Amino acid sequence: MGVDLDLYKGENLVVLGKSGSGKSVLIKIMVGLLRQDEGSMRIFGKEVSTLNKKELNALRLKIGFSFQASALYDSMTVRENMEFPLVRNIKNLTKGEITKKIESLLDSVGLPKSINQMPSELSGGQKKRIGIARTLILNPEIMLYDEPTAGLDPITCMEINNLIVQVREQYNTSSIVITHDLACAKVTGDRMAVLLDGQFKAIGSFDEVFTNAKDKRVKSFYDYNFIES
Numbered sequence: 001m002g003v004d005l006d007l008y009k010g011e012n013l014v015v016l017g018k019s020g021s022g023k024s025v026l027i028k029i030m031v032g033l034l035r036q037d038e039g040s041m042r043i044f045g046k047e048v049s050t051l052n053k054k055e056l057n058a059l060r061l062k063i064g065f066s067f068q069a070s071a072l073y074d075s076m077t078v079r080e081n082m083e084f085p086l087v088r089n090i091k092n093l094t095k096g097e098i099t100k101k102i103e104s105l106l107d108s109v110g111l112p113k114s115i116n117q118m119p120s121e122l123s124g125g126q127k128k129r130i131g132i133a134r135t136l137i138l139n140p141e142i143m144l145y146d147e148p149t150a151g152l153d154p155i156t157c158m159e160i161n162n163l164i165v166q167v168r169e170q171y172n173t174s175s176i177v178i179t180h181d182l183a184c185a186k187v188t189g190d191r192m193a194v195l196l197d198g199q200f201k202a203i204g205s206f207d208e209v210f211t212n213a214k215d216k217r218v219k220s221f222y223d224y225n226f227i228e229s
Contacts, residue, residue, distance in 0.1 A: 003026070003195075003199065003200060005200060007174055010168070010174055011174055011175075011190040012164065012165070012174075012175045012189050013174075013176050013189065013190065013191050013192070014177045014179060014185040014188060014189035015192070015193050016179060016180065016182070016185050016193065017195035021196060021198075022195060022198055023178040023179075023180075023195055024147075026195075027065070027146060027176060029041050030048065030063070030176075031048075031060055032048050032060070061089060061138055062141045062142065063143075064135035064136060064138065064143045064144065064173070065144045066128075066143065066144065066145045066148060067131065067146055068148075068150050070127040070130065071131060074120065076118075077115070077117065078106070078116065079099075081119070081130065082133065082137055085134065085138055086098060086101065102137070105137060108133070108166075108170060111126060111133070114126065125156035128156075129160070132145075136167065136171060140173065141173065143173045143175040147178060147179055148161075148164060148179065149179065150181075157181065157184065161187040162187065164188045165187065190205070191204060192204070192205070192209055194215075201218055210222045
C-alpha cells in the first residue's frame with residue numbers, strides 16, 4: 001500500500017519515478033486498461049473498476065492519453081490521424097467543421113503546415129506535438145502524458161514541456177505527467193509525487209519534495225538526474 005493521490009481541477013500533477021516503478025501502470029488503471037489488485041480508483045466520482053463497457057467508453061472520452069511513442073498510424077496523414085477519433089466519436093460534423101478543428105489544434109501546437117504530411121516525414125518532437133493535438137481533439141477534461149520527453153534532445157524536451165503548460169492554460173485541462181525527467185517535472189508540475197517501490201515517498205511542489213525529502217533515495221534521484229534549466 002502507499003499509493004494515495006488526488007488530482008485537483010486545473011493542475012498539472014507530475015508522477016516521478018525510475019523506469020519500472022509503476023508509473024505507467026497507474027495511468028493505465030485510471031483509464032481501465034488494467035485493474036488494480038486492491039484499493040479504489042475514482043475518476044469524476046466513479047469507481048473505474050465497476051464501470052461497464054459503455055460507461056468506461058464514456059469515461060475515456062473525457063480523458064486524453066498522450067502515449068510515449070505518440071501512437072500515430074503510419075499509413076495515415078496527419079489530417080487522417082486527427083480525423084479518426086473525431087469522426088468515430090462525434091457524429092454529424094461537417095467536413096468544414098472537422099478541417100477547422102484540426103487546423104486550429106495544429107496551429108496551437110506549432111505545426112500548422114503539417115496537415116498533409118505522413119508520420120514518417122516528422123521528427124520525434126513533431127510526432128509528440130501531433131500526438132498531443134490528436135489527444136486534444138475530443139476536448140478532454142484530463143490529460144495523461146506518458147513520458148512526454150522520452151527520446152528527445154534537450155531543446156525539444158523544453159519545447160514539449162512548455163507545450164504541456166500551454167495546453168493546461170489554453171484548454172483548461174487537469175493533467176497527470178508521468179516522467180523520470182526532472183527538468184520536465186520542474187517545468188510542467190504544479191505538484192509532484194515521487195513513486196518508489198510502489199509507494200509515494202514524497203508529495204508537494206518541486207522545491208518542497210527535494211528540500212524536505214526524508215527518503216535518501218529521493219534526494220539521490222535529484223543529485224543524479226537533475227540538470228538546471
